Amino acid sequence: MTTSRRDFLTAAVTAAGAAVTPDLARAQEHDHDHDHDHQVVPSDPALRVKALESLLVEKGLVDRAALDALIDTYEHKVGPRNGARVVARAWTDPAYKQRLLTNSDTAIAELGYGGLQGEHMLVIENTAKVHNLVVCTLCSCYPWPVLGLPPVWYKSAPYRSRAVIDPRGVLREFGLELGDDVEVRVWDSTAELRYLVLPERPAGTEKMSEEELAALVTRDSMVGVGKVTTQA
Amino acid sequence: MNGIHDMGGMHGMGPINPEKKEPVFHTVWEGRAFALSMAVDGDWPYGADRYQIELMPPEKYLRQSYYEKWVTTLVELMVKTRMVTSAEIASGKAIERKTKARHVLTAAEVPSVIAAGDPASRNVPATPHFRAGQQVRARNMNPVGHTRLPRYARGKIGRIERDHGVFEFPDTSVNGFGEKPQHVYSVRFAARELWGEQAALQDSVYVDLWDDYLEPA
Amino acid sequence: MNGVHDLGGMQDMGPVQTEKNEPVFHEPWQGRAYAVTRAMGAWRKWNLDASRFQREQIAPVDYFRMSYYERWIVALVELMLKNRMVTPAELESGKPDPGSAKQTPPLTAEKVQILIAKGVPASRDVAVTARFHSGERVRARNINPVGHTRLPRYARGKIGTIHQDHGVFVFPDTNALFFGEKPQHVYSVRFAVRELWGEQAALQDSVYIDLWDDYLEPA
Numbered sequence: 001m002t003t004s005r006r007d008f009l010t011a012a013v014t015a016a017g018a019a020v021t022p023d024l025a026r027a028q029e030h031d032h033d034h035d036h037d038h039q040v041v042p043s044d045p046a047l048r049v050k051a052l053e054s055l056l057v058e059k060g061l062v063d064r065a066a067l068d069a070l071i072d073t074y075e076h077k078v079g080p081r082n083g084a085r086v087v088a089r090a091w092t093d094p095a096y097k098q099r100l101l102t103n104s105d106t107a108i109a110e111l112g113y114g115g116l117q118g119e120h121m122l123v124i125e126n127t128a129k130v131h132n133l134v135v136c137t138l139c140s141c142y143p144w145p146v147l148g149l150p151p152v153w154y155k156s157a158p159y160r161s162r163a164v165i166d167p168r169g170v171l172r173e174f175g176l177e178l179g180d181d182v183e184v185r186v187w188d189s190t191a192e193l194r195y196l197v198l199p200e201r202p203a204g205t206e207k208m209s210e211e212e213l214a215a216l217v218t219r220d221s222m223v224g225v226g227k228v229t230t231q232a
Numbered sequence: 233m234n235g236i237h238d239m240g241g242m243h244g245m246g247p248i249n250p251e252k253k254e255p256v257f258h259t260v261w262e263g264r265a266f267a268l269s270m271a272v273d274g275d276w277p278y279g280a281d282r283y284q285i286e287l288m289p290p291e292k293y294l295r296q297s298y299y300e301k302w303v304t305t306l307v308e309l310m311v312k313t314r315m316v317t318s319a320e321i322a323s324g325k326a327i328e329r330k331t332k333a334r335h336v337l338t339a340a341e342v343p344s345v346i347a348a349g350d351p352a353s354r355n356v357p358a359t360p361h362f363r364a365g366q367q368v369r370a371r372n373m374n375p376v377g378h379t380r381l382p383r384y385a386r387g388k389i390g391r392i393e394r395d396h397g398v399f400e401f402p403d404t405s406v407n408g409f410g411e412k413p414q415h416v417y418s419v420r421f422a423a424r425e426l427w428g429e430q431a432a433l434q435d436s437v438y439v440d441l442w443d444d445y446l447e448p449a
Numbered sequence: 450m451n452g453v454h455d456l457g458g459m460q461d462m463g464p465v466q467t468e469k470n471e472p473v474f475h476e477p478w479q480g481r482a483y484a485v486t487r488a489m490g491a492w493r494k495w496n497l498d499a500s501r502f503q504r505e506q507i508a509p510v511d512y513f514r515m516s517y518y519e520r521w522i523v524a525l526v527e528l529m530l531k532n533r534m535v536t537p538a539e540l541e542s543g544k545p546d547p548g549s550a551k552q553t554p555p556l557t558a559e560k561v562q563i564l565i566a567k568g569v570p571a572s573r574d575v576a577v578t579a580r581f582h583s584g585e586r587v588r589a590r591n592i593n594p595v596g597h598t599r600l601p602r603y604a605r606g607k608i609g610t611i612h613q614d615h616g617v618f619v620f621p622d623t624n625a626l627f628f629g630e631k632p633q634h635v636y637s638v639r640f641a642v643r644e645l646w647g648e649q650a651a652l653q654d655s656v657y658i659d660l661w662d663d664y665l666e667p668a
Binding site: 233234235236241242243244245246286287288289290291294295371372373374375376383386387388426427428430 | 450451453459460462505506508509513514590592593594595606645646647648
């Protein structure tokens, strides 16, 4: 058997769960002809982005310091800790919780959070009987001001496709098993509303301060793929 | 399953680009791939080869050419049914002496095998639940296994044009629940029923659907 | 458009793969890609809906092959070319074309915090009649536009109930194509999972989808 044929078949076996081998098909020519713009992204996006940024800076189309500030904000300043504080406040202050559920934008703004990709917020409450799960099947819409930028799994095809058709299966993958007595509500973020799940407060936390409670709240629980436990 | 293969109604796949004077096989290996798939007497049920292709990860499905997909899945099925081992595929050498082939096709047999084909029809009585002219609805089912009811038709109302007779049912054949032979009908769906008001009033799509896919409407 | 991005209900995408302590950006280039996209958006030559539509038009095989931020960059390049903000020669060389004038970027470091705090609201303070009301039964229309839409395929033709009226928002289907904002009411519509997926689905579960007035008809 010639090398190329063997490699080709080996690549086929990869899918059957055998040893990992490079997929030769990718090295072959495009085997589908089409006219429309075919984006051939070089194998190193890092180089491409670097070149692009330099070009745009040189043309005066973007300001480098602005780029740095954007990255810094989402890497270090805005993240799920914001949402955790909102949740902890709602757990400890019933009046705030009421405001949060009926007028989410303003209630979240009370804590100083809001703005980009969180201009129109809706907080949905998990109870013993109702479990909420948030997805964006069409792209990756996510409430940035309270949760930061979305994780890879949230933006992935597996999550986007299955959350609406098999929510209980998806939750099981995250280690959460729900009984038949629980109603699951999946929220597909198709418009500019951004959803934040208000998870259930775990038992045994009655003596905890707001700050201690906030430390327990996970990003996953605010998307709806997990519950808050006393093991943070 | 709701896989990427179920392409009816998709936009964004690009122009069709038919090739002038397209050869039957673009390369020698394509011909060999075709022949291997035909010749290998595999121990898998009706529909299993199609379903195996449907199981490919979407990126791979879209990237691999037609005959690449045939070879990929042929190898997967042969390994699954232990006709060959992954080690043999990797090395290209036969390791096990025994062969699991139930029949080795000879050149002399080829013309008659092609002529006879491999009919999926079954000469058994089966009660048809529908008849020509009847209005039906394609059921809204979303099995993870193999099915031949395309997503674009589910929940849509059509009319039985013709009863094709009794055939093996691929959904159960593939998932190990047997042949379950039943009637297959040609069902006419108005284009507007499928695609909305933008579609032409007089156009239609005829879909061949098994009895189990339908309910009265 | 009925593109591969419209993933709701697909079953062949494999398991959800999570990463413990996932960083915001795995590689610096991803942060740069994010920031450059945001900064170029500040020129307001296109809008958010047009950006999403541009990503949806990535060839299906590439859509799956590319990582998230790769798709952002590819779509951004297309938008910049379309709007003549860069030329193919400039992308090739990495340098401005000879004689091209240097511009002043609208998004400066000082303005970044304002942008992040204010955001870009899609709501519109205009009086528009709502065709539907809370509790009403509606059907998502069976539309199959080739342009941009936020009505997922899995919901089309399905019957649901108006859960809530979110107020008036820009309509992405027209806005993405620069045909106007056409502000209208957006509703949270509740669909029983059995209505969406058939008898196999759990009896008590549901999917809530935010849908514009134009997507709905009385049921």
